[in-house]
Amino acid sequence: MQEIINRAKELLADGTVARVLGWRIGDLPYNPEPSYFETAEDLEKNFVYDGFCGANLSKYMIEGSKLEGKTLVFLKPCDTYSFNQLIKENRVDREKAYIIGVGCKGKLDVEKIKAQGIKGILSISGAEIEGDAETLTVNTLYGDKTVAYKDAMLERCHVCKGKEHMIFDEEIGESKDTKDADRFAEVEKIEAMKPEEKFAYFQKELSKCIRCNACRNVCPACSCRKCVFDSTKFDSAQKANADSFEEKMFHIIRAFHVAGRCTDCGECSRVCPQGIPLHLFNRKFIKDIDEFYGDYQAGADAESKGPLTSFTFGDVEPGVTGGRR
Amino acid sequence: MSITANEEFRPKIVAFCCNWCSYAGADLAGSSRLTYPADVKIIRVPCSCRVNPMFILRAFEKGADGVIMCGCHPGDCHYSTGNYYARRRMALLFSMLDYIGVEHGRTRVEWVSAAEGVKFSQTMNEFVAKITSLGKNVRLEDLRCRK
Amino acid sequence: MKSEKKQAEMIREISGVNPYKCMKCGKCSASCPSFNEMDIKPHQFVSYVLHEDIESLVKSESLWKCLSCFACVERCPRDVKPGKLIDAARQLVVRQRGETYLSPDEVPELLDPELPQQLLVSAFRRYRR
Amino acid sequence: MQRIGVFVCHCGSNIAATVDVKKVVEMARLEPGVVHAEDYQYMCSEVGQAKIAAAIHEKHLTGVVVCSCSPRMHEATFRKAAEKAGLNPYMVEIANIREHCSWIHKNIEEATEKAVILARAAIAKVNLNAPLKAGESRVTKRALVIGGGIAGIQTALDIADAGYEVDIVEKTPSIGGRMSQLDKTFPTLDCSACILTPKMVEASAHEKINIYTYSEVEKVTGFVGDFTVDIRKKARSVDMTKCTGCGVCQEKCPSKKAPSEFNRGLNNRSAIYTPFAQAIPNVPVIDREHCIKFKTGKCGLCEKVCQAGAIDYTQKDEIITEKYGAIVVATGFDTIKLDKYDEYAYSQSKDVITSLELERIMNAAGPTKGHLERLSDGKPPKNMVFIQCVGSRCSDNRGKSYCSKICCMYTAKHAMLIRDKYPDVNVTVFYIDVRTPGKNFDEFYRRAVEDYGVNYIKGQVGKVAPQPNGQLLVQGVDLIDNKQILMEADMVVLATAIEPDPSVRKIATMLTASIDTNNFLTEAHAKLRPVESPTAGVFLSGVCQGPKDIPETVAQAGAAAVKAIGLLAKDKLMTNPCTAKSDELLCNGCSQCANVCPYGAISYETKLINDHGIREERRVAVVNNALCQGCGACTVTCPSGAMDLQGFSNRQILAEVDAICR
């Protein structure tokens, strides 16, 4: 981490960048927040990069691109896909960003730690970016506990897209491939269900939705200035799930709007306060796109046309695909 | 307004037809007096690529039991490429609806040319039969819209 | 006839060739170094498979005259690749012989250190699978 | 709130027999916004239209719904009627209660209920209609033809004859194109130059035609009726106004090692050159790559010998900016490269040649002065082999999947000419199929076989092997005899596939005209609009659209000219008002809409936007109404809903959905 801080200080000092976009140390062991740093002192004192820095900073660069001068932004390998996609859609300015690709060994989800019955967390060790801790030691009001690093990882890290940064000016730190699950296993499980089981499954999950819009607002693909669900221009504005239809409508349309653009960064599932596995929608589209039109990874580059803005003459027919398995 | 006194299920079906092929195909079905059930109501759109998934979900929300989209055959689009985009969009949308448990068969895409009055009427007959067998759409309706 | 049909399907499956793509240009036969030795000519392989007359193909001289030089595969303008068809037909024959073919376990015993590796691999390619 | 009038047509008994029209009127009255409803026998009749006009005046209607036959039948009629009565024509909607209702349903109750619902949907839509006005744009009465081959020349002549100014842009130093390289033409065996040269002269002499040779299109902006084009006039190093075309400079030029493009590199030309004797303009250019003066600074011989003082080494490329109303693309073709077909030994032997090279050899002005001889040793050939479909009809990645269309005929022509002029030469043609659809085409081919004794063999050639003795060993197959053939030949001629001239890619991009996977320009409709590009105002002439022979090219050139003339004849273009429109406040500038627009109608501008008090520079989509055809592809691609289609807006369609499902 010190290497990252030192490099940031250098770039700040030599005027390459006007500010640094990184993570600010939290007041609890697991809640650093995305933040700007403008001084070396602030960086030295308050910058943190550890296992809890799951937040994808790409989307902050939409606003960052409007600021005077360059912003140094730290992107993990998976975040770089989002950044590329944002470049493709002209939502961020490549020239305004100085990208340091930082290493990642899997990000942690405090909810997963708490789900193991651990409460009253006072400190956590093993989450540091240095070292290769396989276990987290959690000091709590109710005694010390341990959790395997793997068991505390975010869902997305189990299906990690890889260690490579897709775009960067320089790279610092080693990454670890944490993939130990099949990306589409969950989707396939649902696909194999009977229609009534599928319906019951999603009904149960989506009934938890409180329409806080966290999934949408954190999503780098949901970068609309005004979402159709907020806009009064159509009859589509919704503020609450007044009926169970609306939560489905919202999530289906949202997934459709990001289809072919979603990089599968997993932020939606990470931030959902009700723990809804929202990535299952996006991943279904990704799986279908891969199967119907050939493998496609949004954000792997900043130029190619997406699968929904291109076609081939021999594409599969809609009627046929709905019933395939 | 009640049409028939008996309790027989009459599905509500919305058909989106592109102006250049399928709407003309429906016209031809009409002028050839090829019947299909009155449950089908056609909405004219310039091209199948004008059909927003939102329209389809909206129809279900408001109580439609089936939605069908018709366009020019791939390669014959009046705007050259519109139906290719529509085809991708609908392939993905329908697959998603299937995935969340909406009965497969409530949605359909059919390419109908201006000369295919017979196909249009056949398709509609089949589709109405299919929807009738599936029964009322309860998985995607907004209960507030029930009378 | 039914088994014939199945055999034709197997050949198509093994070779991965779609015989319908053939436009009957004859470039395969024009390129074939063993043409004169063959009773059924390379361009005819395609129609035999297409007409599901695998029996004749399997019994033909040609089956064992093909050198697997793959000139026809290289030059076929339609990706039909008759060489692959004949290769598949051979495999069909080998498979029909049942258990008599070489299995990988037997290889070490047969292995002669003097034997060129390439020959071994090509033997495998031809006679196993 | 709209004030809507609903007019229900009986259509005699066509509607009224199955639909209770009175009931439809009664139910329509209850719909929001409806202030008037009536029915009539024939709404499309004079009287019916008068009723609509009267209601518009008396009830101050702002919207009209006509429940009648298909809008494809009478929408225009009713819109015109409304317009006459002072209502915006786009405030009229049709409920199709005939083709979609009365004609297909038998039960009166069912049909009536459906008619009511269809009327309701139309009313719901009209409630959200907004008056639309067709835009107007000026038409610049000048056409640009890109490419100066037979296609371009013919198009230019036809347009110019109609009285419009035409500019031809040709990248080589002379117009004439591929046709000028041909010796004879099938099926009549006319001398190519004899029929082409008069056309070239006519074009150059035409007062309405202006020819830019040695020039290329650099940039295109604008849209149908109003294109602005930058043309780069490459430095010719010869003053066109002074040169008399005497040719002394070419004779004296000491640098004579440049391969002649015109002769397909079979011989050389001087550094200062005109491509061929009949070149138009007959003004040479200096090929600066090969000119000694440009390479070393010394020489200057041409300047010394030029009595007109036309040589100007200081000339620079010049950019000419001109406005055009229509653009015709006539970029033509080239033969494919043969490096992937090494089995034919093209790269190994000088005596394996392409058909186009044979044209030059046969031509009296060609490298052999028209004598048929081997390029390796100059000996006359005894045995010649022609191989068909070289690179055509290949679905592998080596060649082209399409049929090049012209090869069967020109090969028959070559074979016939050779047998005619050199009866002792044996000519063998290996073919897959002989394709001769065309007037007098099959007769022509049969003459080659029957009257001239050309040996046609059904089968392909697998390999051509140059022998140490200079002969070519041809290994082929005769599929009819089921025999492999090994024969020695003195020359082998390859009917090489043709492909669009590579320059077309750049031009297509500039014009936002779409091209297919083979780089042929796409037509607006494969059957019904074969000479128009989907991009309005851009027309296609000749092989740039697909393989063609000369008569077809000339026919298409004429058709493209007619289309262009049709456009230029208009003073103003009325644009379709049902176009897409982007809401600047909602637009993200993400470019997805432009990706799906088939007409290149969407561009992006950075604008100062005032979004409820927040002022910022934003990149936003702008739709060009003259180009947009109103398909709506962009509206669905736009995630924020910024892009909407006028006349078929999101809210209008949703209102129809709601009304139907109610």
Place this chain on the structure above:
Amino acid sequence: MFKIAKRNLPELLRAIAAEQELYLPVNISGQTNFAVWTEGTEADLDTLKTVKSPKDMFFPQSETLYTVKKENKKLSIQPEALREQRFVAFGMKACDIQGIKVLDKVFLAEPIDTFYAARREHGTIVALACHEPEETCFCKVFGVDCAEPDADVVMWAVGEMLYWKPVTEKGKALTESVSGVLEAADEADEKAVSDEQDNIRAIVEKLPYTNLSLEGWDGNATDAKFNSPVWEKLFKPCLACGTCTFVCPTCQCYDIKDYDTGHGVQRYRCWDSCMYSDFTMMAHGNNRTSQMQRFRQRFMHKLVYFPANNDGMYSCVGCGRCVDKCPSSLNIVKVIKAFEKEAVDQ
């Protein structure tokens, strides 16, 4: 005081539900929220905090106010009936109850919100003391004692037992109706409860946020806080989602919307969030144009404007849900600390 063995809890719940509707924390696909009890529903009393606060029971996320019916061209209005059935809110925590008191200030002041008032009137609150407070809790800062909630009935979970103490008349009536399943408590039980309370309070002292200072935050702090440059830095990570407001037990802003059912219009209200860009949007636009202003509004409201209008009562209860749930790890504690730091820096 009464008691019941934890294993007999279903009996108690059945007894309550026999009389009236019963809401209690239930775990549904991994998340615990208040839900209606039906036979077979398993109560989750171990999870300290439900994701959504229990304010839903008194002030639902969306509720219909009235319906306009359209028959031909005539309109008729059908008002929504007020709540008439009694219900029990079982297992609420001290902080949540403080939240309801905050809502009372808003909805029970003139003009009284009849929908809310009817629910308050018909609801009986059965509270549960917090057995194991967590690191995100800071109720003590707002004067809440989680060992002794202020409710109709208070419960303590100690070992295998659940202790039950009726406090108000409503509570006593409820106790009466379920007395068949309760046992009377003895002195040893009293001792166990007071030990539990001591225990809880001792843990509360050790919580990381317990000593958070509210110095400088009161009804008079508008000028001092409103124009502070701290906001400009603080809001930056905010995603403008509504998570904090929707999990908050005191946020009370709502929007009123119409839904076209095709045969009429349902007018309903639903929670709104001051974090949303269209919050209080009017025809001219929005009176808070930047996210900084919206962010500031939320905390100024909770810590300054609300106390200014409600006798010093803060509209934060220290439940820590926003600390738990904010996607960018922002929360009211960080806000308070940032100002504390600013004061120190000056």
